[in-house]
Amino acid sequence: MLNGVADGREVVFVGGKGGVGKTAVASALGLALARTGRRVLVVSTDPAHNLGHLWGRPVGDSVVELAPLLTGLEIDPARTTDEHLRAVRETMQRLMPEQVHGEVARHLELARDAPGTHEAAVLERIAEVLERRQPDQLVVVDTAPSGHTSRLVALPELMQAWTEGLLRRQDRSARFGAALRGLQRRGSGGRTPDAGERAAADVLGSPPRPGDGPSDRRGRRDAEIRAILDRRRARFADLRGLLQDPARSAFVIVLAAERLPVLESVELHGQLTRAGMQVGALVVNKRSPADAGDLLAARRRLEEGYVAQLAESLPGLPVTEVPLLPEEILGAEGLGRLAAYL
Template sequence: MLLSLAASRRVLFLGGKGGVGKTTVATATALAAADAGRRVLLVSTDPAHNLGHIWNRPIGPRAVRLAADLDALEIDPEASVRAHLDEVEGALRQLMPREMGGEIARHMRLSQDAPGMHEAALLERIAATVEQGLRDYDLIVFDTAPSGHTARLMALPELIQAWTEGMLHRQERSGRFDTALANFGRDEGLGDRIVGSAERAPAEGERRVERIRDILHRRRHRFAGLREVLRDAQRAAFVIVLTAERLPVLETVEFEAQLRGSGVQVGGLVVNRRSPGDAGEFLAARRAREEDHLAALAAALPDLPRIELPLQAGEIVGIDALRGFATQLA
């Protein structure tokens, strides 16, 4: 199921509760797709990056080559916020009068810790990565943050696009009001007393308005593109990774409902670290409890395909171990 999705989709998200093995599954999937001849970009959005640990090498915010046809990068949320704020501050300084510089700096300092700022900045980086990645790669595999954080991110494209549409609408209404005000002044013969700055607006002011419009249109296009990708089951799939335990199963059911509410369809489930039933009394008893949890999962999500991966004897580190693990992902 998982390798089939990796062979037929352009974007693959792997998410779930923290500590269930998302990074290992995502990495093995990306490597298998690259070994099959697809150009693959593996992206970590989890603040607790583990890609470098699996590959025994540093991986940062710029794409690095891990294997033939496989590149990887780690999105740093803090760096994304700083880059986002720097871009916003630069735009504001171009748009606003020079004497507002102190106020702009104060506003940006306060904005750094504003609710939702980290999520918005991270989402913009994800949107840009998808936009560029679809041009440069055949497949993008996202190793996402734990499910609660990712569920909020998946809902944001709709909210931010609606906010941007509202800003554009207000900006267009403001422009129409300035034009109407200028025409009213002419019709009434009141000249500069009514028209004022609306009619005598300098070229610099017009450029500011155009710059605002360009920024808003760019953001609308970028988030609309991400929303379309997330909702297109032919191009993208979201796979939830979990273990056969009570809390991961309950969280998976809630996570699937949250994703569905955001218009994101779940393509399947990966149950990781299944206990063997023939390796002693202790593990047999554990497997029996796992069967009960998986029965509850099947009752709650009966239509989702599912694969189960056995508990591994050792750690999965390095390319050979990943390739061996990937043979179980079909």
């Protein structure tokens, strides 16, 4: 049963090949746990959101109640990317001189569709959700199809390394700036900055203070950049630590008993393991019945071979098999029927 995967953990990711029922399993798991008295937030990161359709109510980028103790949230990658880039632009334009603001805006507009931009923005949003969750709340993340998911879980390490690289560059820049400020102080002898130095202050772009020289403004700007990068590094380090701690997080792979979903699930398991994340369970969804006519019985026999292949490729992992249900899975009633098998 999947309830054991959530025991004591803060976040459970649910992922797999597209079309295998990830959103339904994530929602049913959340509902089952909420009915035991645990507070649960289901978060969808799939651009093709089904959470609202599944529950029969609007679900967007603000938390909404789905059932008692169960809430839902859909992270819109496009909107999240827009907000992420806008925040970056505002920060850069505040710290950089006015004459380069246009260049900053053009650079960020080009970055909008660059590889990894959406994933980085979604990752920051997930980190924010996890930071703001209630102390006793479990977050169940309904992820996008496998390729997107594997990139997403590998990003915290990459982003942390990238940010640490920026910090090293910032440290070198700060040391150079400190040396330059020392030379300026010794050379100026306390006199009023001349026109050239005032022009340099404009280029440095920091807000003026009475009695400030360009070196003082540059020093404040360096300190603020350092603080921003430190916060970013801490956020990614915390998220990486959470994802790689098997006591705090786990991943559930959902699949169908078919050739391609089995192969893709084995590959996803390898990618998650290399990223340091524990796979807690497998859910084989929509299993054909063996006693409902020759067609479905033949289908069941075919599926048995793929289930055996899965067990051979990923030995030791708990496997939950969910039958093909006769009714459509919609709303709390339908999800409750699915939850009975989890």
